[in-house]
Amino acid sequence: xxxxxxxxxxxxxxxxxxxxxxxxxxxxxxxxxxxxxxxxxxxxxxxxxxxxxxxxxxxxxxxxxxxxxxxxxxxxxxxxxxxxxxxxxxxxxxxxxxxxxxxxxxxxxxxxxxxxxxxxxxxxxxxxxxxxxxxxxxxxxxxxxxxxxxxxxxxxxxxxxxxxxxxxxxxxxxxxxxxxxxxxxxxxxxxxxxxxxxxxxxxxxxxxxxxxxxxxxxxxxxxxxxxxxxxxxxxxxxxxxxxxxxxxxxxxxxxxxxxxxxxxxxxxxxxxxxxxxxxxxxxxxxxxxxxxxxxxxxxxxxxxxxxxxxxxxxxxxxxxxxxxxxxxxxxxxxxxxxxxxxxxxxxxxxxxxxxxxxxx
Amino acid sequence: xxxxxxxxxxxxxxxxxxxxxxxxxxxxxxxxxxxxxxxxxxxxxxxxxxxxxxxxxxxxxxxxxxxxxxxxxxxxxxxxxxxxxxxxxxxxxxxxxxxxxxxxxxxxxxxxxxxxxxxxxxxxxxxxxxxxxxxxxxxxxxxxxxxxxxxxxxxxxxxxxxxxxxxxxxxxxxxxxxxxxxxxxxxxxxxxxxxxxxxxxxxxxxxxxxxxxxxxxxxxxxxxxxxxxxxxxxxxxxxxxxxxxxxxxxxxxxxxxxxxxxxxxxxxxxxxxxxxxxxxxxxxxxxxxxxxxxxxxxxxxxxxxxxxxxxxxxxxxxxxxxxxxxxxxxxxxxxxxxxxxxxxxxxxxxxxxxxxxxxxxxxxxxxxxxxxxxxxxxxxxxxxxxxxxxxxxxxxxxxxxxxxxxxxxxxxxxxxxxxxxxxxxxxxxxx
Numbered sequence: 001x002x003x004x005x006x007x008x009x010x011x012x013x014x015x016x017x018x019x020x021x022x023x024x025x026x027x028x029x030x031x032x033x034x035x036x037x038x039x040x041x042x043x044x045x046x047x048x049x050x051x052x053x054x055x056x057x058x059x060x061x062x063x064x065x066x067x068x069x070x071x072x073x074x075x076x077x078x079x080x081x082x083x084x085x086x087x088x089x090x091x092x093x094x095x096x097x098x099x100x101x102x103x104x105x106x107x108x109x110x111x112x113x114x115x116x117x118x119x120x121x122x123x124x125x126x127x128x129x130x131x132x133x134x135x136x137x138x139x140x141x142x143x144x145x146x147x148x149x150x151x152x153x154x155x156x157x158x159x160x161x162x163x164x165x166x167x168x169x170x171x172x173x174x175x176x177x178x179x180x181x182x183x184x185x186x187x188x189x190x191x192x193x194x195x196x197x198x199x200x201x202x203x204x205x206x207x208x209x210x211x212x213x214x215x216x217x218x219x220x221x222x223x224x225x226x227x228x229x230x231x232x233x234x235x236x237x238x239x240x241x242x243x244x245x246x247x248x249x250x251x252x253x254x255x256x257x258x259x260x261x262x263x264x265x266x267x268x269x270x271x272x273x274x275x276x277x278x279x280x281x282x283x284x285x286x287x288x289x290x291x292x293x294x295x296x297x298x299x300x301x302x303x304x305x306x307x308x309x310x311x312x313x314x315x316x317x318x319x320x321x322x323x324x325x326x327x328x329x330x331x332x333x334x335x336x337x338x339x340x341x342x343x344x345x346x347x348x349x350x351x352x353x354x355x356x357x358x359x360x
Numbered sequence: 361x362x363x364x365x366x367x368x369x370x371x372x373x374x375x376x377x378x379x380x381x382x383x384x385x386x387x388x389x390x391x392x393x394x395x396x397x398x399x400x401x402x403x404x405x406x407x408x409x410x411x412x413x414x415x416x417x418x419x420x421x422x423x424x425x426x427x428x429x430x431x432x433x434x435x436x437x438x439x440x441x442x443x444x445x446x447x448x449x450x451x452x453x454x455x456x457x458x459x460x461x462x463x464x465x466x467x468x469x470x471x472x473x474x475x476x477x478x479x480x481x482x483x484x485x486x487x488x489x490x491x492x493x494x495x496x497x498x499x500x501x502x503x504x505x506x507x508x509x510x511x512x513x514x515x516x517x518x519x520x521x522x523x524x525x526x527x528x529x530x531x532x533x534x535x536x537x538x539x540x541x542x543x544x545x546x547x548x549x550x551x552x553x554x555x556x557x558x559x560x561x562x563x564x565x566x567x568x569x570x571x572x573x574x575x576x577x578x579x580x581x582x583x584x585x586x587x588x589x590x591x592x593x594x595x596x597x598x599x600x601x602x603x604x605x606x607x608x609x610x611x612x613x614x615x616x617x618x619x620x621x622x623x624x625x626x627x628x629x630x631x632x633x634x635x636x637x638x639x640x641x642x643x644x645x646x647x648x649x650x651x652x653x654x655x656x657x658x659x660x661x662x663x664x665x666x667x668x669x670x671x672x673x674x675x676x677x678x679x680x681x682x683x684x685x686x687x688x689x690x691x692x693x694x695x696x697x698x699x700x701x702x703x704x705x706x707x708x709x710x711x712x713x714x715x716x717x718x719x720x721x722x723x724x725x726x727x728x729x730x731x732x733x734x735x736x737x738x739x740x741x742x743x744x745x746x747x748x749x750x751x752x753x754x755x756x757x758x759x760x761x762x763x764x765x766x767x768x769x770x771x772x773x774x775x776x777x778x779x780x781x782x783x784x785x786x787x788x789x790x791x
Binding site: 025026027028029030031032036037040041042043044045046047072080081082083093094096097098100102105106107108110111114115118119122123125126168169170171172173174177178179181182183184185186187188189190191192193194195196197198199200201202204206207208210211212213216217219220221223224227266269 | 493499501571658662
């Protein structure tokens, strides 16, 4: 709303003298302690306000990025599947399919630092130290060709840095630019010549399956055929008969237990994938884990101790998986899985029940 | 499902397949008659009337069968759906309100679309804290109990994701109102105005911006100008009378009426008063509108007037044949009320005024109807909303003239459904 925004920005602070002042407060809430404000007040601004002391260099950032970021964002920040690209795309903003990366699109480096610090790595938020966030930010600058590999980012040099597209943004001007045209009296009759269809969604065929809608369309056709008329759109697929979604839950476990396990699996999925199309990420994919020899998923680089465990006959059963996730490093010392352990036996039973529903 | 399609006939617990098949046949034949001749005379007595039905004979569930009630099992298809190819993971994704299955202006809580950036945070009410810090006289911590002691207000507002219809910028893409327009819901919120809440902390004179931050694993954050914060924003703990649903920010979310849904921070844990915007991820990398010249608009907060016909639509074809037909849909404006909705059945050549029915609230959904006698001809259905600021919902092509096709957000162009003579409807674009 630019009308509103404009008055905000033009009047800057002055506008607020006119705000209604409510004399009364209810005296509710309590004074926040400095430690509490410090714990939650994590936001960073483009002027560097909010940055903690610290620094990190490109090489340190590369190691951290490879370990914690690359499995979603790609080795070179090119993105993976639908996970966002972080580098590249220079000069692409006017192309048919623009690539909006830190280097090509983002206006401020502070946004990178702030978001990595508050929300990354995905599924393990706020686990990085300030120095690690500086290092990862430095590496992302390097991936975007903004600095050389000997660069070190710190609180001191942070606000000297400008991203290339800082000037590519301007305030909402829809009201000034578009509203003169969009507030004219609308035409009610003979507004344009004969109307032609110029594009059909069905041509792309990207709409998710909806068995009810399919059945309704089939009914429309059947009724039209029965009454001897009616056209049908040529490009929509024939309706499928209704089908219940596959329920491949293991017969040995209750749906409630499996659902509980699915919820608990959130703790695992930062590193492990399971289900259709699962692939190795930070950890190996888990399809078919129950009944598999330890350390045997193709293409995954295990800790030596895990491969050895398989060599000496460790089979993942519901029991051994449960014992392992109770305390991974106690069960198999020197393995690389960085998970503290699931202490509650009922939780482990639910998680194993969930995993057992995914066969190879 | 077949029962649902043939108008509710079902055989209940005691019915066998043959009986069920007979009923289905009867339903279709009846519909055929109506299609042919308008008011119909039945060829044979309707067994749904002449035979005692199981629900009329045997006892149904008692009062404690469903301590928290659910929709009829025959409505099991009325669900949120997602578009799997759109995002990498459901924990950072969106699903869509089944607007083609609803009526009136209130969205039932269980089908309000969801958008998460790191999944649903699970917060016990006794663990909830809200911190107000920054340029205030008193930095304060509130519990939920504290917030419930402040004066409360009730307001009905729509929440529309800025990316609603965003997949349609380059042309017709998804076949269903749920997918083209379903990133919207409309609820009555109960909560405390930000004016009241911020007054407890005392905003300093230079406090011109507010940062709202969520407690979820993305710590979702947005900058909001103080003038809006003190105008009509509120924190809400109830939607449609009951506690917020977890996926809608339980126990407390921010309400930013008329502005893009991303700003309505869920699981609200912190409000910071500052003297400049923060330019966080959701207001730089995302939720900025890239235009054809490679530059981008920022702070495009307001949702301008928009409407869509929900029935008929691709997931909800006309199944009753010729004769009296009800077209219905939704209209809204982030500026105020919808003053008028027009409907066209010929692709925008000629327009007629639709009928708005139900309460007309500021920045809320409006329900419109347009009744006419359908003679079976093909239709190119459109609707356009006109709000009380005089803004007329533009065509998609008119928007593209200004914005190109890469802006992702704020597509409020006029939608066209091509209704075929058999009643099927398709998402199309027209000249």
